Amino acid sequence: MSHPHPELPLPPPLAKGGVRVTPLGGLGEVGRNMTVIEHDGQLLIVDCGVLFPEDHQPGVDLILPDFETILERIDDIQAIVLTHGHEDHIGAVPYLLRHKRDIPLVGSMLTLALVEAKLKEHRIKPFTLGVTEGGRERLGVFDCEFIAVNHSIPDALAVFVRTPGGTLLHTGDFKMDQLPLDKRLTDLRAFARAGEEGVDLFLTDSTNSEVPGFTTPxxxxxxxxxxxxxxxxxxxxxxxxxxxxxxxxxxxxxxxxxxxxxxxxxxxxxxxxxxxxxxxxxxxxxxxxxxxxxxxxxxxxxxxxxxxxxxxxxxxxxxxxxxxxxxxxxxxxxxxxxxxxxxxxxxxxxxxxxxxxxxxxxxxxHKGNAKVHVSGHASAGELLYCYNIVRPRNVMPVHGEWRHLVANGELAIATGVDPDRVVLAEDGVVVDLIDGRARIAGAVPCGYVYVDGSSVGEADEDLLKDRRILRDEGFISVMVVVDSSTGKIIAGPQITARGFAEDDEIFSQVEPKIVTALEEAARKGTTDTHQLQQVVRRAVGGWVGGKIRRRPMIIPVVVEA
Structure with missing residues (x-):
């Protein structure tokens, strides 16, 4: 199996006649699913979902795929194909359509109804194209056939994409429940027909690839x-x-x-x-x-x-x-x-x-003490069936953390897929399908884009680090007034602390250290307020780290008079 490298270069221009697959989310994580397929200068997007924040991302509402690499080519996008109506597959659609509102949305009736309701809240009226299982649509150079799959939401679809440069079968999220409540089975006959025609690249759901056997009906x-x-x-x-x-x-x-x-x-x-x-x-x-x-x-x-x-x-x-x-x-x-x-x-x-x-x-x-939930994803036994039915030439596991992708790749190899044709990629890693062979071609920037209140993309890791410090370590502000010409202290230091169990009086112990540090800086001729603020920060940080064993956010304010 091929592995991505952290130092991968930007990919070269796509070779004539080739097909490029760029995952912008959903690989190495559960959520934020988005795959960009390119051929002959045109782009097709499969899914556009969100990831929900974890505890180490305080204040963040949603996490979006990084659209940066496609925004400069947004007019090349022929359509967004939505496999089903879960948030991790449709939740980011409004944020992409903000950049170009008339990109066609293609999906089943329920999927489009759910995304239209979401877009209504964003005051966007989309252009939609409803499809059903067994149907085919020409979307630019992409000839897409839609296949019924069973999932934990009705009307889910896989998509078989035909291009002059090769064929791709993307399962979306699926399982093989043989007794579905809505009587809508995963269409394995359509999978088999695709396999007989030839599937050059099989992109398949990895979420339950570590789970042996079959998912409970x-x-x-x-x-x-x-x-x-x-x-x-x-x-x-x-x-x-x-x-x-x-x-x-x-x-x-x-x-x-x-x-x-x-x-x-x-x-x-x-x-x-x-x-x-x-x-x-x-x-x-x-x-x-x-x-x-x-x-x-x-x-x-x-x-x-x-x-x-x-x-x-x-x-x-x-x-x-x-x-x-x-x-x-x-x-x-x-x-x-x-x-x-x-x-x-x-x-x-x-x-x-x-x-x-x-x-x-x-x-x-709950699931821990009673059998009250089953997964919506195919377990290892079902994935093996699919590999044996489809017999793909190349495999690219999608939708899952790294351990899920690895396990899925091993299942493909167990059914006879050449290990060199099992491509393990993460978000941003570019895979080119050329002359029937899939290989990693490079990588594009693909960071997290945070929705933080009304802002999109303005929050970054530095901001989240500050929030974590405020949450976990507390906050200290120090106000000092100095003479503008000599740098000597006129008033202060005045200390305000929040988020500490200790009494405020304990912080009086650091005041002499601040005074000494500022006096030493003044003797050396330091009068710049920014430099004096750093002097205060070091003095307080050294004391609070040694005395209280904490690393709080320290905000020094030095005012000249």
Whole structure:
């Protein structure tokens, strides 16, 4: 297997007749999926998603792919093909369309409905092209055939891209549930037909490549959910992704069987389930769904709430319930069902919410203590089937952390793919398909782009480092007034500290050290205020590091008079 190198140069111009694949997200991480395919001077984008921040990225709302390498060629983009409606595949579309609003969006009916609702909030009216499985569309030089795949959201599609320079099969996110709730199977016959025609590069979902065997069918969860409903003595609160139509359908069906009413909580949940219902993907039993405002009039044992917050998001409904900051007052006898898996990096936040709910007296049912969720991604056994059916000439694992990509590559080799034709790449690593052979050609800049409040791309690692220091180490400001001609102290130092357990009086111990350091600088003829500020910073930093064992943010202010 070929490996990327941190010192890869910029790629050379694409050879005539070749196909270039540039992942701008989703490789080496779970989220931010975006792949750019180039041929004959034209670009096709597959997915454009976001990554959600972790604890070491305080204040960040979303993380976008780095569009910089394609913005100068934005008129060459023929379309954005969206494989399905999850945020990590469609969430960044509004931010790309800000640069050019008429880039066509291509996807299934549900996917386009979800992205259109998102774009409406950004006041963007997109140009869309709806497609269905089995359909083909010519998008510039790219001849795209769409293939049904099963996932944890309805209407997911793989895309088989034909170009004069080679063929590519991109699975998107998929699994091979043989008993899907919506009866929509992954179309392995279409995969086989693509394989018979010849797949030069197979880009396949790696998320569950380390998991042996086959992913559990969604249908098997119905009994476990029914069991939760039977045992619940008061209200049931179900937390899941706001796009997980299948799971919400199971909850609605269980509520009908148990004689309960269901209310949706959370703006994204209400919006997405409304769209799914209007389009016929969610079937709401008569009389089951009620407005959340009417719950107070119902007995507790007839109430089900479906809300967001299964990943411990601090502002989501479930977290606010755990913090007693929500109109729904969780208490003794309530049952909370977390009907989702843990996204890597969210473990602490989720367990914090679970502990908070249990402290309030709720019974919390989650994947760790009951079989209440299955993955939406193919496990190793399913991936092996796909490799044997498709028989690709080259393989490029996508969608996953590095360990997932490596495991997926090893599965490909086990089925007979030449190790030299399994390309392991990370975000920004450019892969060229030339004369039927895929090779790494270089790399383009591909950093994180942070959405921070109303700003996009203005926050950087230095800013996040400052925030982490403020959060973890505290803050000290020092005000000193000096004579403009001699540099001698006229007033101060005045010290203000925040984020320390120690009493403020302890900081009086450093004042003589600041005075001594400034007097020494004045004797040496230092009068520049910037240099004097550095003198103060060193004096305070040395003392606080030795005395309190902390490395706070230090803001010295030296004023001339």
């Amino acid at each position: 969604e249908r098997e969860l119905s009994a476990a959910i029914d069991d939760v409903f039977r045992k619940a003595s008061r209200r049931i609160i179900v937390a899941c992704f706001s796009s997980h139509v299948h799971r919400v359908q199971q909850v609605l069906d269980a509520a009908e069987r148990d004689g309960r009413k269901v209310a949706m909580v959370g703006r994204s949940m209400v919006r997405n389930m409304g769209i799914a219902s209007d389009l016929g993907y969610l079937h709401v039993p008569d009389g089951v769904l009620v407005d959340v405002k009417k719950l107070d009039k119902l007995p507790d044992d007839e109430v089900v709430l479906v809300c967001t917050g299964s990943q411990g998001e601090p502002m989501a409904a479930l977290s606010r319930m755990a913090n007693r900051d929500h109109r729904i007052d969780v208490g003794e006898g309530d049952t909370v069902l977390l009907a989702s898996s843990l996204i890597p990096g969210n473990e602490n936040a989720v367990y914090r919410v679970i502990n908070g709910l249990m402290r309030l007296g709720a019974d919390v049912v």
